[in-house]
Amino acid sequence: MEPLEQIQRRWPEIAAHLADARPGRTWGLTQTPARTLRVGEINITSCYDREREASVQASRIPEDSEEAWVYGIALGDIQRALLSRLALKRLHVVIMSSAVARKALEVVEHPWLDDPRVTVHFGAEVGVHEPFTCAPACVWTAERSCQPLRDRLLGALAAPMIRAFEAKQQVAIEQAIAANAERLAVDPDVETLVGRHNGADFYVVAAGPTFDEVADWLKSRVSGAIVIAVNSSVLPLLHKGIVPNYVVAVDPAEALVEHFGGLGSTDALTDVPLVYPPGLHPRVLKAWPGTFVKTNLTVPVYRDLCPNDPKGQLFVSGTVTHAAVDLAVVMGAGRVYLVAADFCFPSARSHARAASSSAAVSGPKMFTIDGMGRSVSSTLNLVGYRDELARYVTGVSGVEFLRVGRRGAVIEGIDFVEGAP
Amino acid sequence: MSERLLEQIQATVRHFRLGELSMGFEVMISFVDGVQRYLEVEGDAEKTMSFGPVLSMILEAQQRGDFLLVADLLEYEVTKLVRQ
Numbered sequence: 372m373e374p375l376e377q378i379q380r381r382w383p384e385i386a387a388h389l390a391d392a393r394p395g396r397t398w399g400l401t402q403t404p405a406r407t408l409r410v411g412e413i414n415i416t417s418c419y420d421r422e423r424e425a426s427v428q429a430s431r432i433p434e435d436s437e438e439a440w441v442y443g444i445a446l447g448d449i450q451r452a453l454l455s456r457l458a459l460k461r462l463h464v465v466i467m468s469s470a471v472a473r474k475a476l477e478v479v480e481h482p483w484l485d486d487p488r489v490t491v492h493f494g495a496e497v498g499v500h501e502p503f504t505c506a507p508a509c510v511w512t513a514e515r516s517c518q519p520l521r522d523r524l525l526g527a528l529a530a531p532m533i534r535a536f537e538a539k540q541q542v543a544i545e546q547a548i549a550a551n552a553e554r555l556a557v558d559p560d561v562e563t564l565v566g567r568h569n570g571a572d573f574y575v576v577a578a579g580p581t582f583d584e585v586a587d588w589l590k591s592r593v594s595g596a597i598v599i600a601v602n603s604s605v606l607p608l609l610h611k612g613i614v615p616n617y618v619v620a621v622d623p624a625e626a627l628v629e630h631f632g633g634l635g636s637t638d639a640l641t642d643v644p645l646v647y648p649p650g651l652h653p654r655v656l657k658a659w660p661g662t663f664v665k666t667n668l669t670v671p672v673y674r675d676l677c678p679n680d681p682k683g684q685l686f687v688s689g690t691v692t693h694a695a696v697d698l699a700v701v702m703g704a705g706r707v708y709l710v711a712a713d714f715c716f717p718s719a720r721s722h723a724r725a726a727s728s729s730a731a732v733s734g735p736k737m738f739t740i741d742g743m744g745r746s747v748s749s750t751l752n753l754v755g756y757r758d759e760l761a762r763y764v765t766g767v768s769g770v771e772f773l774r775v776g777r778r779g780a781v782i783e784g785i786d787f788v789e790g791a792p
Numbered sequence: 793m794s795e796r797l798l799e800q801i802q803a804t805v806r807h808f809r810l811g812e813l814s815m816g817f818e819v820m821i822s823f824v825d826g827v828q829r830y831l832e833v834e835g836d837a838e839k840t841m842s843f844g845p846v847l848s849m850i851l852e853a854q855q856r857g858d859f860l861l862v863a864d865l866l867e868y869e870v871t872k873l874v875r876q
Binding site for chain 2: 415
């Protein structure tokens with residue numbers, strides 16, 4: 372029986388997805404030591420030794436596991452490797468793209484489809500289950516409806532590296548807390564800002580590339596509202612003649628000092644508070660010309676190192692933009708406008724042109740969807756931060772979230788302002 | 793030195809095959825440094841020339857996001873050159 376007929380017989384709802392699939396990419400079989408399917412510009416498996424590759428990928432599942440999840444069907448090599456294990460009783464195989472799966476089912480035989488231990492799922496309908504492995508190229512080519520799952524999978528695969536990075540940061544944060552002790556003893560706590568601007572409109576301004584497109588719109592709107600800048604957007608805002616009401620910086624890296632290095636005349640900032648965690652680099656604190664408010668952060672390293680002081684804490688999961696949004700909520704925002712929080716690289720740039728960290732972007736990246744429905748380059752980290760923000764927003768009640776900068780990545784649950792760029 | 797380079801290649805290949813891109817990139821940076829040092833130490837012009845085409849192919853594949861081909865080229869082509 373043909374693979375597509377096997378699918379139709381056992382999982383008719385999956386067959387319906389496959390029937391709707393539109394190719395949309397170029398396809399072909401490679402002329403290589405091991406033939407594989409080429410999807411657009413990438414190979415779906417090894418083109419030298421598929422069996423050896425599948426054995427590496429299957430090794431992510433413990434030998435004695437009775438159940439396993441495989442994300443991406445590829446050419447069936449991982450499934451074959453896992454089903455050869457006597458201990459395995461249930462194998463869940465997840466389609467990440469109907470078009471890729473359909474083509475893969477057409478070009479080679481898939482005897483694993485007959486195995487009673489197998490269940491096939493569609494990626495838009497399942498989450499990340501352990502233990503899992505994946506056919507990585509199928510994850511990278513996930514169709515739009517499966518991209519939330521793709522992002523969670525990539526996050527799970529990167530978790531060990533993130534943990535190692537956080538451990539490295541801990542040493543720098545410990546040193547900074549000791550160096551900042553004098554200031555921390557006298558600066559007000561973020562708790563003192565709770566409800567400070569109840570019901571106000573807030574503009575939380577990041578320094579994504581769309582800043583340059585939305586700055587004029589922003590300038591016409593900020594009068595009477597509260598503007599919160601992140602460290603990298605202070606300079607672009609000042610260039611446009613907009614003085615923020617609050618600035619937030621959380622990253623312990625010394626390099627942040629560059630964001631405050633070219634401020635020029637700083638008279639306008641004298642009364643502007645920098646909201647900072649105890650582990651901010653002392654040179655960054657020294658470079659800030661305004662006042663200071665200390666805050667704790669919802670990250671493990673601060674829970675361990677200074678659990679009780681500062682008392683107030685802001686949400687952070689990878690980016691200062693999270694803390695800036697949470698600060699608006701803490702201060703009583705009725706509406707929060709996210710400005711230039713792009714989480715991607717429109718025009719292949721990293722930041723707004725006036726930001727000190729602005730640079731052309733090249734090299735390996737992943738793709739997501741922008742506010743106009745187009746594909747745009749991003750990175751695993753940025754997409755992860757975007758999704759963390761979307762999760763945070765779903766947990767906040769009584770605040771309306773909107774955004775501007777349509778060439779930024781779509782954030783689930785946050786609409787763009789009608790008529791704004 | 794070639795043993796160290798082979799270890800870096802194996803680690804990069806394994807990360808890419810498993811979809812662990814962040815870790816793959818990190819080890820690959822060490823590999824690129826390692827291969828430059830390796831070729832300097834070897835001081836063999838012919839060997840240096842032989843690495844050129846495959847390193848170009850790796851760079852192109854990386855820019856396209858074709859990381860399984862990067863893994864293939866490292867595992868089957870670069871490894872062969874290092875062992876020669």
